[in-house]
Every structure is written in C-alpha cells, then in structure tokens.
Amino acid sequence: MSSNPRPTASNGAPASRGAIAVVVVLLLALVWGGKQYAMPDFVACPDCGGRGIASCGAPGCEHGEVDCPGTCLRASSPGWQKMNVRGHSADELWVRFVHDDGSWVAWNDRHKGEVIEKVEGRWVNRGRCPVCQGKTRVACAKCQGKVACERCAGRGRLRTWL
Ligand SMILES: [Zn+2]
Ligand SMILES: [Zn+2]
Ligand SMILES: [Zn+2]
Structure with missing residues (x-):
C-alpha cells in the first residue's frame, strides 16, 4: 500500500485545496480593500467642536453650556x-x-x-x-444643551467625502 503513491488522487486534493485557499485570500483582499474604499472617514465637526450641540444664542451659551x-x-x-x-x-x-x-x-x-x-x-x-x-x-437654562448643531445634524462629526 505504502509503495503505491496513487499520483492522480494525491495530486487532485492539494490542487483543489490550493484553489480554495486562493479564493479565500481573494475574498479577504476584496473585503479588506473594499473597507478601505467604502468606509467613509470622519472628522470632528468644526462648528460644534465635535459635540453636536449648538449655541442657542442666549448670553454666554456655548454648545448648550454656560x-x-x-x-x-x-x-x-x-x-x-x-x-x-x-x-x-x-x-x-x-x-x-x-x-x-x-x-x-x-x-x-x-x-x-x-x-x-x-x-x-x-x-x-x-x-x-x-x-x-x-x-x-x-x-444653559434656555436650551439645556438640546439645540443640535446644523452643520453635522447633531452627530458631532462630518464625513470627509460624499
Ligand atoms: Zn457640528
Ligand atoms: Zn443655550
Ligand atoms: Zn462650579
């Protein structure tokens, strides 16, 4: 038994395993690469300093705080x-x-x-x-910090694209 290497069978299995490995690697590369392109980057909103809260206009109110x-x-x-x-x-x-x-x-x-x-x-x-x-x-007594920043819609961050 051990003297018979059965070349056809032993060649077939590693080949398909290799193909699967290549596909997996390609898929991972696609997912990873896709993330780099599809995930938007964010920056802190400059209007509200990243807090998402605007000033209501009351004296001393900054980002809903006095x-x-x-x-x-x-x-x-x-x-x-x-x-x-x-x-x-x-x-x-x-x-x-x-x-x-x-x-x-x-x-x-x-x-x-x-x-x-x-x-x-x-x-x-x-x-x-x-x-x-x-x-x-x-x-702030007037707005209680509930006025959302218009520029970032209260999210506190902006997409750097789109
Ligand atoms: Zn903002
Ligand atoms: Zn206020
Ligand atoms: Zn105090």
Whole structure:
C-alpha cells in the first residue's frame, strides 16, 4: 500500500485545496480593500467642536453650556497669570488670592472647578465645586444643551467625502 503513491488522487486534493485557499485570500483582499474604499472617514465637526450641540444664542451659551454660576475657579476667572513657582513650569497659569493680612496664595489651572473661598480672612480651597461638579460649565437654562448643531445634524462629526 505504502509503495503505491496513487499520483492522480494525491495530486487532485492539494490542487483543489490550493484553489480554495486562493479564493479565500481573494475574498479577504476584496473585503479588506473594499473597507478601505467604502468606509467613509470622519472628522470632528468644526462648528460644534465635535459635540453636536449648538449655541442657542442666549448670553454666554456655548454648545448648550454656560459658565458655572458658583464660585469655582474657571477659565473666565479674572487674574490668570504666569508666575515663577519652584517646581513648576514658567508657562503655568495661576490666580493669586490675597489674604486680609496682605500675604497671598495662588492656585494653578489644574484647580479649575474647585471652590476658592475666604474663611476668616484667608483664602482656602474647598475642593470640587458642587454646582458644576468641577466642570466649570453648566447646562444653559434656555436650551439645556438640546439645540443640535446644523452643520453635522447633531452627530458631532462630518464625513470627509460624499
Ligand atoms: Zn457640528
Ligand atoms: Zn443655550
Ligand atoms: Zn462650579
């Protein structure tokens, strides 16, 4: 038995297996290649910064949010300035709070969303703002963030083609 290689049969099977393999590879190439062409690319919508929410026109409303009405430190707080603080980059921004005795303390922008309060003449950090949960922005009372961006129809992204 082992001396008979039966060339016809042994040639036939590998040939068809090879053909199947070629077809599979071609199909995979088609699927993969098709994906490259058929899948659209998206970019963040420049009108809404990728949020899909537009401003309603109310004062201060940006993307359906307004500045926190609380007392947290935020981008709109007055007095942001660069300072030379040991162990910190000269590019960091700080806000200085002067105590009643004339000395002062400063917090940098990593403390945005934290409440800085004066207690018995001295400024203290009370931690995360309970009004905005430390986000420094709250939902706009007029639109509640429900005005969809027109350009991206509220999706927050745009196709780069079609
Ligand atoms: Zn948009
Ligand atoms: Zn609004
Ligand atoms: Zn706040």
